[in-house]
Amino acid sequence: MYTDIDVQLTDEHRAIQAAVHRFAAGHVRPAMAELDAAPAADAVLDPDGPWWRARREARSLGYHLAALPQEIGGLGLDPIGLHILIEELGWGAPGFALSTLADSFPAVAVLIHRPDNARLIEEIVQPFLADSEARLGSCVGLSEPDHGSDALWAFTREDPAGALALATRARPDGADWRVRGQKSAWVSNGPVASHAMTWLTVCDGDGTSRGGGIAIVPLDAAGVSRGPVTRLLGSRDFPQCALYFDDVRIPADYLLVGPDRYEAATDGFLNVGGLSVGIAFTGLARAAFEAALDHCRTRVQGGRPLVEHQAVQLKLFDMFTRVEAARALSRQAMRYCFVPQARVPIEYSTAVKVYCTQAAFEVAHAAVQLHGAAGLAHGSLVERLFRDARGGLIGDGCNDALALKRSGDLIRHYGT
Ligand SMILES: Cc1cc2nc3c(=O)[nH]c(=O)nc-3n(C[C@H](O)[C@H](O)[C@H](O)COP(=O)(O)OP(=O)(O)OC[C@H]3O[C@@H](n4cnc5c(N)ncnc54)[C@H](O)[C@@H]3O)c2cc1C
Numbered sequence: 395m396y397t398d399i400d401v402q403l404t405d406e407h408r409a410i411q412a413a414v415h416r417f418a419a420g421h422v423r424p425a426m427a428e429l430d431a432a433p434a435a436d437a438v439l440d441p442d443g444p445w446w447r448a449r450r451e452a453r454s455l456g457y458h459l460a461a462l463p464q465e466i467g468g469l470g471l472d473p474i475g476l477h478i479l480i481e482e483l484g485w486g487a488p489g490f491a492l493s494t495l496a497d498s499f500p501a502v503a504v505l506i507h508r509p510d511n512a513r514l515i516e517e518i519v520q521p522f523l524a525d526s527e528a529r530l531g532s533c534v535g536l537s538e539p540d541h542g543s544d545a546l547w548a549f550t551r552e553d554p555a556g557a558l559a560l561a562t563r564a565r566p567d568g569a570d571w572r573v574r575g576q577k578s579a580w581v582s583n584g585p586v587a588s589h590a591m592t593w594l595t596v597c598d599g600d601g602t603s604r605g606g607g608i609a610i611v612p613l614d615a616a617g618v619s620r621g622p623v624t625r626l627l628g629s630r631d632f633p634q635c636a637l638y639f640d641d642v643r644i645p646a647d648y649l650l651v652g653p654d655r656y657e658a659a660t661d662g663f664l665n666v667g668g669l670s671v672g673i674a675f676t677g678l679a680r681a682a683f684e685a686a687l688d689h690c691r692t693r694v695q696g697g698r699p700l701v702e703h704q705a706v707q708l709k710l711f712d713m714f715t716r717v718e719a720a721r722a723l724s725r726q727a728m729r730y731c732f733v734p735q736a737r738v739p740i741e742y743s744t745a746v747k748v749y750c751t752q753a754a755f756e757v758a759h760a761a762v763q764l765h766g767a768a769g770l771a772h773g774s775l776v777e778r779l780f781r782d783a784r785g786g787l788i789g790d791g792c793n794d795a796l797a798l799k800r801s802g803d804l805i806r807h808y809g810t
Pocket residue numbers: 533534535536537538541542543544577578580581582583626629785786788789790791792793794795798
């Protein structure tokens with residue numbers, strides 16, 4: 395177990411840390427190594443395979459309920475407890491950590507946006523709370539083949555004419571909505587989810603755009619199909635595929651957010667997403683640093699362990715500093731960005747996403763270098779961490795695009 399010098403941690407925090415770390419070391423890491431070695435991209439779909447075994451185990455421990463309040467059966471973690479859980483799962487495998495959190499998005503979104511809607515509580519929230527078998531899970535369908543980074547600007551004050559409107563559209567049909575369109579091949583959890591949080595253009599009956607919306611689309615509804623599992627450089631622990639919606643009928647209530655609240659709701663989602671990704675990749679950075687330190691303690695070159703060479707010592711110290719800075723920034727941001735009902739200071743969570751994923755990439759890169767050729771060998775831990783870390787700079791928004799988007803907020807808000 396590593397050193398965590400945060401003097402504000404309670405005994406409860408330390409207990410969560412130890413328990414989740416045991417799970418990450420004993421189940422997540424070995425399962426994701428096995429998955430990563432499987433030749434076929436769709437190995438993740440095997441119900442008896444490593445990914446599903448780890449997922450069911452996480453369910454039995456209740457980790458999918460981490461972001462849900464205790465009053466309704468959630469874990470009721472405070473922001474720092476949640477940070478610890480995500481970092482430890484991320485240490486095991488960041489994609490698996492994010493997959494576990496993503497599963498709860500429909501339930502969390504209902505509780506935030508439609509807490510008094512009895513139908514949604516009964517059909518979305520309660521079944522998820524009771525789902526110890528991991529039958530229910532979720533993904534986020536925001537990006538589309540023609541809307542990658544620019545989806546960040548769609549329907550916001552920076553796009554007043556609606557030129558960036560999403561191609562996935564919902565039209566009224568009696569008491570329901572009909573959804574038509576396609577999400578990109580990069581929808582994480584897409585192959586394994588039962589529901590998709592779907593970003594779309596809300597239209598009138600004649601097809602005229604009214605603005606943006608966010609809907610829950612059950613993926614077993616008629617007209618939904620999925621593309622094959624996408625093979626990326628890494629991130630197999632958070633598997634991707636495209637989603638196709640061919641006139642999918644959803645009940646009116648399932649359109650959770652309409653044009654009036656679209657921008658604020660999307661910012662709220664990006665806030666939680668940015669923090670979660672940053673924290674999960676802080677876990678990856680720590681895993682890479684620890685692997686490098688272990689290796690350098692035992693690998694002998696020039697008659698001495700690598701740790702006795704000064705150039706190696708400098709590199710290890712730089713890695714350690716980046717890990718600690720990533721944790722300090724993300725933990726502090728959890729304290730002020732994860733407060734329900736408060737104005738979301740989203741530039742802080744974006745800073746967390748951008749800084750921590752960049753730190754993870756640099757630490758993983760250094761860890762590969764310190765392992766020499768062994769760090770490039772398929773099956774080595776740092777080789778996998780390096781591939782996963784690369785995806786962190788693009789998933790949940792390219793870091794450059796996120797920084798550009800939030801610099802506008804920063805200039806508007808800072809010091810005012
Ligand atoms: C691991 C992973 C997981 C993902 N998971 C999901 C998911 O769950 N759901 C989902 O909907 N999508 C997901 N995505 C898609 C992701 O959101 C997009 O890949 C991302 O937003 C970038 O879009 P793009 O790939 O189309 O790249 P583009 O938008 O085409 O960008 C290409 C390059 O141009 C740069 N660029 C773009 N616009 C600007 C600008 N205005 N100014 C300066 N530079 C710019 C970018 O920084 C980037 O370097 C995932 C992607 C990855 C890699």
